[in-house]
Amino acid sequence: EAGVAQSPRYKIIEKRQSVAFWCNPISGHATLYWYQQILGQGPKLLIQFQNNGVVDDSQLPKDRFSAERLKGVDSTLKIQPAKLEDSAVYLCASSVGPTFNSPLHFGNGTRLTVT
Amino acid sequence: LAKTTQPISMDSYEGQEVNITCSHNNIATNDYITWYQQFPSQGPRFIIQGYKTKVTNEVASLFIPADRKSSTLSLPRVSLSDTAVYYCLVGDRNSGNTPLVFGKGTRLSVIA
Numbered sequence: 224e225a226g227v228a229q230s231p232r233y234k235i236i237e238k239r240q241s242v243a244f245w246c247n248p249i250s251g252h253a254t255l256y257w258y259q260q261i262l263g264q265g266p267k268l269l270i271q272f273q274n275n276g277v278v279d280d281s282q283l284p285k286d287r288f289s290a291e292r293l294k295g296v297d298s299t300l301k302i303q304p305a306k307l308e309d310s311a312v313y314l315c316a317s318s319v320g321p322t323f324n325s326p327l328h329f330g331n332g333t334r335l336t337v338t
Numbered sequence: 339l340a341k342t343t344q345p346i347s348m349d350s351y352e353g354q355e356v357n358i359t360c361s362h363n364n365i366a367t368n369d370y371i372t373w374y375q376q377f378p379s380q381g382p383r384f385i386i387q388g389y390k391t392k393v394t395n396e397v398a399s400l401f402i403p404a405d406r407k408s409s410t411l412s413l414p415r416v417s418l419s420d421t422a423v424y425y426c427l428v429g430d431r432n433s434g435n436t437p438l439v440f441g442k443g444t445r446l447s448v449i450a
Contacts (some may be wrong), residue, residue, distance in 0.1 A: 227381075243442055256438075263442070265425055265441050265442050265443055266381075266382065266440045266441030267440070268439070314382075316381065322429040322433060323370060323372070323430055323432070323433060323438070324370060324387065324432070325374075326384035326387070327374075327384065328384075329380075329383065329436065330381055331380050332380075332381055
């Protein structure tokens, strides 16, 4: 099966600019996640979708981050305006369902550098 | 959520068996234990999941003692390609509201 696709692979922007990341999950996976991984740390959940509804966005900085999953398939994560501390790898993952026993399948991420 | 504690790093020579232990003293009755592996420049990859005793698949074995307060991921005869960060996660298997919380993981370095 095709894996989780993410683009772009790398992005460099200046602070206060905006950026968007795209994710195409594995076909048939109802649950989609966006994680932020800062160098040397484990991934941190930003938002979880079940189909096109938000399940958990408690750790999403809503003043600058937004995410959507139209039609319950592809998803985009946007940052506007970006800050230096947003430099990280943004990982998208999908799973068949939302439960803990449903393994997450991750994409290779988008590495964002904010200068 | 049960908190997990793992060693920050481990070194091993090729061909050796590697055991990575994770402590989860406040694990709940319904919680399962899951391990993920992350190679450089890639997203984490699911390795194995278990509830008690022993689980084995083609990649690793997971040993869970009766009190379930810890678990050990065992990698048989590691090779250089097993160099990665390994994460231990604990959560309610049947809950759709348990966010997957990754700690810092254990950085395994395999040396030739």
